[in-house]
Amino acid sequence: MRWLSCLVITLLPLYAQAALSAAGFDAANRLYEEGKFAEAVSAYEKLAQSGQVSAAVYFNLGNAYFKSGQIGRAIAAYRAAQQITPRDPDLRANLQFARNQAPGPTLSPSRWQRWLARLTLNEWTLLAAGAVWLWLLLLAILQWRPALRPALRNYVFSLAVIAALLCACDGAALRETRFTRTAIVVIPEATVRYGWLPESRLAFTVHDGAELQVLDQKDEWIQVTAGPGRIGWLRRDQTLVLSGNDLPPTKGSS
């Protein structure tokens, strides 16, 4: 009986938190339906800051940003949702739609990057770990029963190849998600310069929603690229810099 009480005491706050999140989510959705997009943004952001998040929160936050004309922040929210549900067709459609609205130079993901993003980093990790586990256990079985070696030879070979392939994908996903920093422009028009001084020469102009790869940073400036031959420095406060699994900083915190 005592353990039941402990369980109830432990789960009660979680249940209350979940109920509170659901109520906040419904309220934010109502604001969105009424066309109060700025208020809806605040409501969704409040939910996101509570730590109890779902893909739907970021998806709807992205929609609210998009409807209030902030394409860059919408893209950042969609990308956050993508970390939770990478294969949601609605999410992919909205992200693509938002990207298409961003004029000017931007760094669009390659086909390989799009393919890699079909699974989350954790999913790639579990797949790779599972394959390596199977392979090593099969090798252990062969040590235990050497007579099985001719029969299992092909399985060991295939598993080794699969495990190596998945490990390579996992490594690539890790590189993409953890070590590649992306800056998303969040102001209508930003000037990329050749140097990190306000008087440096203009290199090119980027617009709200442009996704740029961050190469370096110096004080309040970040060095970005929008593709081959398009490299320059941009003020950090004109962008949202996403790094790895970091969720996008909300408007209040940026």
Next chain:
Amino acid sequence: MRRSLSWVLFNPRSRSPAGLRLSLAFIILGLWSAPTFLLAASFTATLDRETVMVGETAVLTLKFEGGQPKSFPTLPTVPNLQIAGGGSSQNITIVNGEYSASISQNYALTPSQPGEFIIPVLKAEIGGQALQTPPLKLTVVKPSSTAADSAGDKLAFFKLFVPRKEVYVGEVLAVEFQVYVREGVANAENILQSFDQYGGCPVKAEGVSIFKTAHTQWRRSRVGNANYNVATLITSLSPIKTGPLSLGSMEVTLTVQMPLRNQPRRDPYDPFSFFQRTQVEERRVALSAEPETLTVLPLPKENVPAGFNGAVGTFTMTLSAGPTNVAAGDPVTVKIQLSGRGAFDSLTLPEQSAWHDFKTYPPATKVETTDALGLQGTKTFEQVVVPQSPDIKALPAVSFSFFDPDQKSYRTLTQPAVPLIVRPGGLAPAPTVATAARSASDNPPPAQDIVHIKPRLGAVVQIGPPLMERNWFLALQAVPVLAWLSAVTWRRRADQLANNPRLRRRRQVAQIIRQGLLELRQHAAANQSDDFFATLVRLMQEQLGERLDLPASAITEAVIEERLRPCGVPEATLASLRELFQTCNFARYAPIKTSQELAAIIPKFEAALREL
């Protein structure tokens, strides 16, 4: 590769941890390099300039990617066009882990007459694939007689070169900014290099969209009575409003160094002028190109196709769709490729009103250009469409309309309908497309807005660091490794034991002794004298037999003198063993002993064993 992999996995040498690490490294290396063999071959032909003046040189570059051509194509003879080989180059690039290799063959084309020259279709075979390039047009104009051209006495000057004086709004245009520096200028190379490194746009204009600026190779040109070295920057732009358009250039002040006519005499101690510099006179020259005025024409208002969405250029279209046998609600990917010349960044697919029976998603786009200015190439639209009903029999025809400035008319490209087999499926109506409630006429155009918000919160998750950065997960990965290492260790010990009979006997005897000592204590406690001494003799025979590599049955007291003494066993040990044997023999005839007496023999036996 398969053979090498199976070798590293099953070769006994490679079963060591180092060997396994090596094998994994081989596998991963092989996998990383494998995509290089899977790259599709391509063959492109580009001109660095589309319009040149008589006597100037344009560079034709043939680029082969994804393999080596079986043979380089031979350029046909074109009247009034001199073609000279300009060498070849190989280029290998690795960008973001993507590997690509290409071979480029350059040709210098120098026209001797004005007009339009067509480089015909060129064919090449790469890796068994027959590839060909589209025909290219080189426009050659007469040399203009502006003030700059006639001023052959100028040390340096700029010039804007516009291929046409009349353009249509939205048409892309390549404008050349040419930097002329007269031969003999001491710092000519530095000046031209500084323009080569210039990353901005040298052309100034209002009412145009400026896309990219590219650099071409330096060339020599004769103006008046002087020879000049020329660096050229080409800027692609597109007018966005009609009427007169004035193009200007940037203004630059250059420091030009001219060698003095009266150079000092050569130093007899420095015959090669290592320490003697050419004396120059510096002149500062403020330069800007003479503005050029174009006329921007509006697009014709007559015969505008229904689906025209502002595309201007010259395009061709291909379409593929797959899979074509689907259940209702399953996605079909439609791939539409627009190739040719135009402003690809702003190129969009027109709304396909005939797709009202499909749920559509915004297309994913990709632009691949073949020239430095990004004006020629292919834009690929990958559009996912979802048939909503099993009554659908085909993906309707796709049309794309554009204005062709060369033909000065609108053109419409149409790809025929693609037959589809749509099976009934358990399709739930999508939340954003209410096809049943609307008629075909008022269906919304595809992908005009984002998908609506999610009504339910869904599964709440706590975002944390990825599994790869959690200690418990990393520690868990040691389990299969330890299991495998344990199996390897166990297998090695088993093999070692199987191949060494003495070791095997030693372990068996050690086991017998451990078991026998327990029995001795039990017999002593139970005061079973006969069993005690029988066990003691057996244990001594087993232990001595193992040590002397003799059968246990062959061990008697005589062995102590015959075998153990020559081996150098200490006298005290021999005496102890002898006493034990004699005690056993004596017990056969006088077996009655107390438990204490029997128990007192065990430590003596253990001491003798330790000393052996």
